[in-house]
Amino acid sequence: INIKKAYISTKLADIRKLLATLQYLMTLFPRKLFNDSLPQIVFKHQLYSLHSDKTLVDKYLNFFSGRKAVLGMVKKSKYNEILKNDLQERRTTSHVKLDIKYHIHDIIGAELVECIQTTSGTLLRFVDT
Numbered sequence: 771i772n773i774k775k776a777y778i779s780t781k782l783a784d785i786r787k788l789l790a791t792l793q794y795l796m797t798l799f800p801r802k803l804f805n806d807s808l809p810q811i812v813f814k815h816q817l818y819s820l821h822s823d824k825t826l827v828d829k830y831l832n833f834f835s836g837r838k839a840v841l842g843m844v845k846k847s848k849y850n851e852i853l854k855n856d857l858q859e860r861r862t863t864s865h866v867k868l869d870i871k872y873h874i875h876d877i878i879g880a881e882l883v884e885c886i887q888t889t890s891g892t893l894l895r896f897v898d899t
Contacts, residue, residue, distance in 0.1 A: 784823070784826055785826075785830060787821075788817070788821060788826060788827065788830050791817060791820050791821065792812055792817065795812040795816050795817070795820075796810035796811075796812055797810075799811050799812070814827065814828075814831060817831075832865070832866075832867050832868075833868070833876075835865060835866065836862070836866040836867065836868050836872075836873045836876075837873055837876050837877060837880075837882075839862055839863060839865075839866050839873070840857070840862065840866075840870060840873040840874060840876075840877060841877050841882055841883075841896070843857060843860055844857065844877070844883055844894055844895075844896050845896050849895075850895060850896035850898070851886075851893055851894060851895040851896065852893070852894055853888075853890055853891050853892065853893055853894070854874065854885075854891060854892040854893070854894050855891050855892075857870070857874060857894060858870060858871055858874065874894075877894075878894070881897060882896070882897060883895055883896055883897060884897055
């Protein structure tokens with residue numbers, strides 16, 4: 771169990787470093803040049819330039835591409851909302867490696883959607899920030 775805790779602790783530290791790098795690179799994007807109309811953009815190869823573990827970068831980015839895909843499904847639904855059960859039945863693209871249920875829990879936990887209890891089940895509504 772101690773080995774497992776050490777492994778998890780190391781992976782969390784790696785992800786925190788990667789997230790800090792991502793946030794740093796995002797601050798370098800000159801949004802003011804575009805009247806703040808574009809999101810901050812970071813390319814994968816920029817992360818590679820600051821991290822020697824490309825596998826970690828790829829895994830981390832695949833996680834976010836899955837989040838983006840599932841959140842896109844919610845956004846494309848009528849009124850930016852969908853029943854959780856209906857979303858769970860949808861298929862994702864082949865580049866999303868993790869199960870859709872994993873990403874649903876991610877977007878709920880990240881508070882990107884709000885959960886509304888209805889008689890038909892839990893309704894997920896996109897939170898427009």
